[in-house]
Amino acid sequence: xxxxxxxxxxxxxxxxxxxxxxxxxxxxxxxxxxxxxxxxxxxxxxxxxxxxxxxxxxxxxxxxxxxxxxxxxxxxxxxxxxxxxxxxxxxxxxxxxxxxxxxxxxxxxxxxxxxxxxxxxxxxxxxxxxxxxxxxxxxxxxxxxxxxxxxxxxxxxxxxxxxxxxxxxxxxxxxxxxxxxxxxxxxxxxxxxxxxxxxxxxxxxxxxxxxxxxxxxxxxxxxxxxxxxxxxxxxxxxxxxxxxxx
Numbered sequence: 001x002x003x004x005x006x007x008x009x010x011x012x013x014x015x016x017x018x019x020x021x022x023x024x025x026x027x028x029x030x031x032x033x034x035x036x037x038x039x040x041x042x043x044x045x046x047x048x049x050x051x052x053x054x055x056x057x058x059x060x061x062x063x064x065x066x067x068x069x070x071x072x073x074x075x076x077x078x079x080x081x082x083x084x085x086x087x088x089x090x091x092x093x094x095x096x097x098x099x100x101x102x103x104x105x106x107x108x109x110x111x112x113x114x115x116x117x118x119x120x121x122x123x124x125x126x127x128x129x130x131x132x133x134x135x136x137x138x139x140x141x142x143x144x145x146x147x148x149x150x151x152x153x154x155x156x157x158x159x160x161x162x163x164x165x166x167x168x169x170x171x172x173x174x175x176x177x178x179x180x181x182x183x184x185x186x187x188x189x190x191x192x193x194x195x196x197x198x199x200x201x202x203x204x205x206x207x208x209x210x211x212x213x214x215x216x217x218x219x220x221x222x223x224x225x226x227x228x229x230x231x232x233x234x235x236x237x238x239x240x241x242x243x244x245x246x
Contacts, residue, residue: 001019008038009241011236011238013236014234015234015236021139026106026138035064037143037237037239040239042243042245048172048177061112069101070099070101074096076094077094078091079092097110098112107131107139108138109131110140110141113144113215114144115209115214116214121228125234131232137232140233141234141235142235143238145216146239146240147216147217147238148240149240150210150218153210153244154203156241157201158198163246183208187201
């Protein structure tokens with residue numbers, strides 16, 4: 001299952017028979033997921049760049065999945081009470097899912113969590129759990145930063161700084177990186193202490209933007225090991241450091 005992704009360094013974890021469901025009940029899903037992810041390349045400049053909204057590479061991945069037939073969907077679950085004379089709606093819950101595809105009677109739900117606050121994992125897993133109970137989620141899939149990417153991001157950012165010969169914050173302006181006053185003060189303080197702008201900036205940047213409280217592989221593993229999302233079949237995929245191009 002997903003052998004090409006594993007060979008390329010992606011983290012892959014299947015739980016609650018998700019592997020069998022993917023390969024037996026969802027024809028073509030495995031190939032489509034691998035097609036979308038194996039072509040993923042992220043220039044380091046897109047990791048550094050500021051600005052709001054989704055990162056360009058996340059938008060590209062979403063576009064690829066949508067073109068493969070995995071569009072965004074709002075799934076509404078409505079509860080009715082019928083006393084024999086009339087039906088009364090007692091509850092209605094709507095769940096927005098990044099990507100959904102139907103395979104016959106089976107539904108695959110997929111969320112991308114590149115760099116949100118880590119409670120978004122709880123939201124996704126609990127949505128999968130509820131929709132699985134309602135028969136609307138045969139498998140829940142989450143794509144996030146892998147453990148190698150999280151572990152090696154500082155090294156990759158340092159290589160970028162060295163490649164560009166950046167020695168102060170002004171050298172980052174063309175990448176739309178605009179730190180707050182607090183961040184500037186932290187960078188300046190660390191540079192004075194260490195004597196290295198590169199080290200100071202890399203430490204502050206990764207701590208603020210890609211720190212432990214954001215969505216990445218270990219945070220996702222922690223949750224599923226505690227049973228969050230059970231008993232929905234889950235397929236978890238971590239993007240490796242090899243997709244980052246310096």
